[in-house]
Amino acid sequence: MLLSPEEWEIVRLSLKVTIVAVALATPVAFALAYLLARARFPGKVLVDALVHLPLVLPPVVTGWLLLIGFGVKGPIGGLLHDWFGLTLIFRWTGAALAAAIMALPLMVRAMRLSIEAVDPRLEGAARTLGASRWRVFRTITVPLAMPGVLAGAVLGFARSIGEFGATITFVSNIPGETRTLPIAIYAALQVPGSDAVVTRLAVISVVLSLGALVLSEILSRRAGAGRGQHVL
Amino acid sequence: MSFDVDVRRRMGPDVEVAVRFASDAGLTALFGPSGVGKTSVLAMVAGLLRPDAGHVRIGGETMFGDGVDVPADRRAAGYVFQDARLFPHYRVRGNLLYGAKRAGGRGMGLGEVADFLGIAHLLDRWPRTLSGGEAQRVAIGRALLSGPRFLLMDEPLASLDQARRREIMALIERVRDELGLPILYVSHDRAEVERLAGCVVEMI
Numbered sequence: 343m344l345l346s347p348e349e350w351e352i353v354r355l356s357l358k359v360t361i362v363a364v365a366l367a368t369p370v371a372f373a374l375a376y377l378l379a380r381a382r383f384p385g386k387v388l389v390d391a392l393v394h395l396p397l398v399l400p401p402v403v404t405g406w407l408l409l410i411g412f413g414v415k416g417p418i419g420g421l422l423h424d425w426f427g428l429t430l431i432f433r434w435t436g437a438a439l440a441a442a443i444m445a446l447p448l449m450v451r452a453m454r455l456s457i458e459a460v461d462p463r464l465e466g467a468a469r470t471l472g473a474s475r476w477r478v479f480r481t482i483t484v485p486l487a488m489p490g491v492l493a494g495a496v497l498g499f500a501r502s503i504g505e506f507g508a509t510i511t512f513v514s515n516i517p518g519e520t521r522t523l524p525i526a527i528y529a530a531l532q533v534p535g536s537d538a539v540v541t542r543l544a545v546i547s548v549v550l551s552l553g554a555l556v557l558s559e560i561l562s563r564r565a566g567a568g569r570g571q572h573v574l
Numbered sequence: 575m576s577f578d579v580d581v582r583r584r585m586g587p588d589v590e591v592a593v594r595f596a597s598d599a600g601l602t603a604l605f606g607p608s609g610v611g612k613t614s615v616l617a618m619v620a621g622l623l624r625p626d627a628g629h630v631r632i633g634g635e636t637m638f639g640d641g642v643d644v645p646a647d648r649r650a651a652g653y654v655f656q657d658a659r660l661f662p663h664y665r666v667r668g669n670l671l672y673g674a675k676r677a678g679g680r681g682m683g684l685g686e687v688a689d690f691l692g693i694a695h696l697l698d699r700w701p702r703t704l705s706g707g708e709a710q711r712v713a714i715g716r717a718l719l720s721g722p723r724f725l726l727m728d729e730p731l732a733s734l735d736q737a738r739r740r741e742i743m744a745l746i747e748r749v750r751d752e753l754g755l756p757i758l759y760v761s762h763d764r765a766e767v768e769r770l771a772g773c774v775v776e777m778i
């Protein structure tokens with residue numbers, strides 16, 4: 343199946359948005375997961391709830407909140423615009439932000455579980471061997487949590503590449519800028535007699551998602567070599 | 575004076591661990607039934623558990639007390655845990671060398687320790703492929719290679735069968751006699767304690 347130039351554009355844009363979203367969300371998700379798994383602080387319940395909000399809100403509402411917050415006149419969007427000349431609304435960067443925020447709760451959940459599964463007694467053993475807290479974090483906690491981090495990133499990728507509701511609300515449907523795969527499929531469905539177009543796009547979606555899954559399995563095998571751990 | 579320990583810590587609503595002893599070089603055994611808090615005492619000496627009150631002095635140096643609380647990574651304890659507690663994501667070699675940075679070339683090297691413990695053929699194995707006795711020997715090696723000034727051993731024979739027990743016990747005697755490190759040794763086995771210890775602290 344050869345892709346037309348328009349289809350290539352959609353695939354490229356979708357991958358760009360998704361990869362940036364996952365790259366953006368992974369460190370944030372890991373930091374939040376570590377905080378929720380290990381730290382005790384007042385307001386933890388609130389942070390936990392906020393992180394999970396995009397999971398339980400209708401995506402349209404999340405998109406609308408992004409529109410309010412990150413619009414050119416919004417409290418955050420205004421600052422970004424004035425200070426850095428950065429506009430998110432109606433741009434692919436905005437699509438990446440929407441995808442990252444929608445993926446965040448799933449990523450935090452996967453990573454938090456894996457951090458909680460790291461045996462603190464191993465960290466104590468490392469301490470007695472002369473390792474600073476930072477070295478213990480780098481050499482024990484993070485590597486042992488790595489399968490969960492990869493699983494989180496894969497979940498995030500899958501969630502991001504399928505992101506629709508918040509994205510179309512926040513950045514609309516602009517060919518070449520914000521028309522990602524799901525939005526292109528939705529747009530094609532609005533046109534009578536476009537079954538062939540929809541089918542082709544749907545097949546592309548399946549191939550991309552399966553490819554991500556296979557890639558993650560290969561990565562996790564490499565990461566867990568000799569230890570018999572798998573991401574999924 | 576090798577160990578000068580006087581620690582107290584509340585572990586639960588009606589559970590308190592308290593012990594006070596001072597001992598000379600050689601092997602000092604903490605002896606008593608399970609659940610009496612022997613492991614907690616070791617953890618307090620290692621700096622993994624903070625006593626509510628008291629002091630920990632080793633070789634004349636204050637590790638805890640008088641406003642001092644030396645963090646675990648700077649106490650130079652060689653801690654051998656009951657369950658070996660090897661790092662699953664490092665091969666045997668990586669486990670052995672994990673603490674070698676602190677040793678900074680002092681004391682025995684990797685080859686020497688591996689020969690001493692008879693684990694030279696295991697260096698490229700993953701911990702999950704080791705038997706209990708092998709894992710325990712690697713754990714002892716890891717502690718020895720971290721440049722320790724004293725050793726803490728928490729029932730290192732508990733999870734082993736008879737043959738392995740004899741083997742590791744002989745090793746511990748060699749460590750005690752040939753390396754000259756003070757050892758604090760936890761056990762609930764009287765025969766083991768009588769054979770190894772120069773000084774016995776009984777916890778009841």
